[in-house]
Amino acid sequence: MSNRKQSASSKAPSAKARGRSRSAERTDGAKRDSMQVIASGQGEFLAPDPDGFRRFIRDNKVRNEVDKRMSAQEAVQRFVQDGNYITLDGNMGYRGPNLLLREVIRQRKRDLWVAAGPGTNEIPLLVAAGCVSRVDVGWMDPSPVIQYAMREGRLKVVEWSNGGLSYRHLAGAMGVPFLPVRFLGGSGAFEHSGAKLIKDPFTGENLVLVPAINPDVALIHVHQSDRFGNCRVFGPGFAPAEKAGSAKRVIISTEEIIEPAEIRRLPGLTTIPHYIVDAVVHAPFGAYPGGMPGMYHGDGEHMGDLAAAQRSRRDSGLLEKFLEKWIYSVASDEEMLEKHVERETLSEMRTSNISEAFGV
Amino acid sequence: MIDDTITFTDTEALAVQGARLMESGRSYFIAAGGPPALAVILGKRLYAPDLIYSYGDGAIDPQPDYPPRRTTTPYTRSAAFGSMNNPRFQATAGYMDYAALEAIQVDQFGNFNTSMIGTDYERPRRRFGGAGGANEMASCCWRTILVLRLEERRLVPQVDFITSPGFLDGSPRARERAGLPADTGPYRVITDQAIFGFEEKSHRMELLAVGSWTSAEAVIGKMEFEPLVAKDLKVLEQPTLVELWSLRTEIDPGGRALAGFSQDFQVARGGWISPDTSATGSLAL
Numbered sequence: 001m002s003n004r005k006q007s008a009s010s011k012a013p014s015a016k017a018r019g020r021s022r023s024a025e026r027t028d029g030a031k032r033d034s035m036q037v038i039a040s041g042q043g044e045f046l047a048p049d050p051d052g053f054r055r056f057i058r059d060n061k062v063r064n065e066v067d068k069r070m071s072a073q074e075a076v077q078r079f080v081q082d083g084n085y086i087t088l089d090g091n092m093g094y095r096g097p098n099l100l101l102r103e104v105i106r107q108r109k110r111d112l113w114v115a116a117g118p119g120t121n122e123i124p125l126l127v128a129a130g131c132v133s134r135v136d137v138g139w140m141d142p143s144p145v146i147q148y149a150m151r152e153g154r155l156k157v158v159e160w161s162n163g164g165l166s167y168r169h170l171a172g173a174m175g176v177p178f179l180p181v182r183f184l185g186g187s188g189a190f191e192h193s194g195a196k197l198i199k200d201p202f203t204g205e206n207l208v209l210v211p212a213i214n215p216d217v218a219l220i221h222v223h224q225s226d227r228f229g230n231c232r233v234f235g236p237g238f239a240p241a242e243k244a245g246s247a248k249r250v251i252i253s254t255e256e257i258i259e260p261a262e263i264r265r266l267p268g269l270t271t272i273p274h275y276i277v278d279a280v281v282h283a284p285f286g287a288y289p290g291g292m293p294g295m296y297h298g299d300g301e302h303m304g305d306l307a308a309a310q311r312s313r314r315d316s317g318l319l320e321k322f323l324e325k326w327i328y329s330v331a332s333d334e335e336m337l338e339k340h341v342e343r344e345t346l347s348e349m350r351t352s353n354i355s356e357a358f359g360v
Numbered sequence: 361m362i363d364d365t366i367t368f369t370d371t372e373a374l375a376v377q378g379a380r381l382m383e384s385g386r387s388y389f390i391a392a393g394g395p396p397a398l399a400v401i402l403g404k405r406l407y408a409p410d411l412i413y414s415y416g417d418g419a420i421d422p423q424p425d426y427p428p429r430r431t432t433t434p435y436t437r438s439a440a441f442g443s444m445n446n447p448r449f450q451a452t453a454g455y456m457d458y459a460a461l462e463a464i465q466v467d468q469f470g471n472f473n474t475s476m477i478g479t480d481y482e483r484p485r486r487r488f489g490g491a492g493g494a495n496e497m498a499s500c501c502w503r504t505i506l507v508l509r510l511e512e513r514r515l516v517p518q519v520d521f522i523t524s525p526g527f528l529d530g531s532p533r534a535r536e537r538a539g540l541p542a543d544t545g546p547y548r549v550i551t552d553q554a555i556f557g558f559e560e561k562s563h564r565m566e567l568l569a570v571g572s573w574t575s576a577e578a579v580i581g582k583m584e585f586e587p588l589v590a591k592d593l594k595v596l597e598q599p600t601l602v603e604l605w606s607l608r609t610e611i612d613p614g615g616r617a618l619a620g621f622s623q624d625f626q627v628a629r630g631g632w633i634s635p636d637t638s639a640t641g642s643l644a645l
Contacts, residue, residue, distance in 0.1 A: 138490055140490060147487055161490070161492070161495035181452075183499030184495060186540065187522045197539050205539075207539050236417060236441040237443075237444060242445065
């Protein structure tokens with residue numbers, strides 16, 4: 001795995017050298033045109049490879065509309081591999097791809113590197129289940145699971161910020177190797193990330209660059225999708241378009257499957273177009289136990305149990321019991337909801353529907 | 361005899377002192393939940409109705425209900441919903457006047473920590489959540505307001521980890537040299553017992569106001585460094601009944617903002633309220 005990572009200081013192709021050769025091609029030759037690297041963060045990151053990403057897209061993504069509906073089990077089996085970098089939109093509390101994450105845990109994927117920006121309880125849950133060995137933060141719920149895993153060297157954390165990560169996805173989705181940002185500079189989050197400080201050739205001022213990220217897989221829960229993956233996200237927040245656009249493989253789980261004609265009727269509402277998407281999983285209550293804007297509240301009891309398990313002493317066995325009950329002992333989310341969640345709870349969670357909440 | 365003692369919690373004091381500093385016609389960039397959000401929304405309700413605020417995850421200028429309705433479409437009546445990149449673009453372009461943020465530790469130059477306690481980054485004594493959106497907010501908003509409880513080990517000469525920048529080493533143009541926008545930086549540090557600013561030239565923290573119920577000596581006694589002290593030290597009045605009533609019944613009924621997960625963890629004013637792991641959580645493991 002080490003060949004696909006780089007520590008900014010050692011293995012990175014020298015941006016300084018690249019800058020020099022690039023400025024040599026210029027005709028104006030002005031001195032401030034050279035893009036000098038002043039400082040580099042020491043955190044680990046995947047080396048940006050925009051041409052590699054383009055080739056992957058050329059060779060692997062289906063352009064025309066094809067039916068991509070499949071089960072969560074099949075989607076995760078096909079598109080999530082051990083050692084992958086995965087990115088999530090939303091989190092355990094709010095429009096997170098929680099059904100898909102349970103499937104990742106159920107299939108006991110290993111050595112994943114995950115972008116947590118902004119994450120919550122799903123990060124310690126993935127760590128507790130042994131799926132994740134690296135986290136880019138962002139933000140995560142730093143429950144005792146995280147404390148133990150870091151102390152024992154089972155978890156590596158790379159410091160960014162929510163914005164650092166969302167700009168990195170934006171760069172990845174734009175097909176460029178980096179983006180300038182006007183934050184991170186001067187902080188420990190700079191030193192422990194893979195950002196670089198350069199002299200901006202246009203203004204002559206110092207400027208921070210963040211490397212693009214092209215995750216192996218994006219897991220995104222949406223309100224509506226047609227069978228081809230044209231999908232709609234309503235309500236505020238996160239970065240579904242950037243995360244999907246930057247990833248090699250995109251698994252969508254959706255509350256509702258809608259007709260393609262409906263997508264074509266109101267194309268301005270499409271968050272992600274079909275050719276970016278690899279799998280469409282029909283997943284009512286797919287954000288359970290979190291809430292879904294306009295549709296349902298979170299299940300406070302489940303969230304409370306999870307939080308308690310994550311904060312419990314390690315020898316209490318509560319986390320293992322939690323994983324066994326909600327994930328390992330059932331074959332799917334359908335079975336989980338059937339067995340463990342009262343129908344009343346689900347109907348109490350329901351608040352409104354998409355047309356009522358969002359006028360479509 | 362009628363007992364006219366007013367009782368309030370640290371969090372309420374933080375929210376009230378913050379609320380009194382809010383300015384109409386200004387924009388605030390905030391994280392969901394916690395004392396800074398309470399301060400901004402209470403300030404909008406009582407003192408600065410024309411302030412606008414936006415959340416780090418992409419909701420622009422919501423209009424809260426008083427009290428908050430239980431809803432799954434948080435951020436009621438927002439002007440716009442966008443990607444989380446949108447408010448960051450706007451902060452970078454200069455639209456966001458104030459960041460209002462929590463901190464675990466703040467140093468004398470206003471650098472602050474929400475990442476870790478300890479000396480070894482790989483094996484911290486205590487790991488915290490991370491920057492969230494604080495780094496970009498504290499970098500790109502014109503002014504940063506920090507909110508934390510005044511207690512030992514919070515206000516320190518050097519933070520264990522600079523998650524988000526203040527004036528860095530305090531030298532002139534240190535922020536610009538680090539790549540941050542010009543003319544930005546920390547503005548106030550609000551605690552439950554005192555308020556600090558930053559001296560213009562040295563960028564060092566300066567005690568500006570002290571609670572009427574305590575003293576400058578007592579405040580400084582809880583700090584790990586000597587702050588500058590303003591010549592005209594102001595007095596902070598304790599929260600009034602009106603402020604506490606508004607906070608308890610209109611802004612945060614039931615204290616849910618800090619109560620951890622409950623059935624109502626998504627409330628009208630915003631997003632999810634995360635479990636009890638907010639940045640100002642206990643320093644003890």
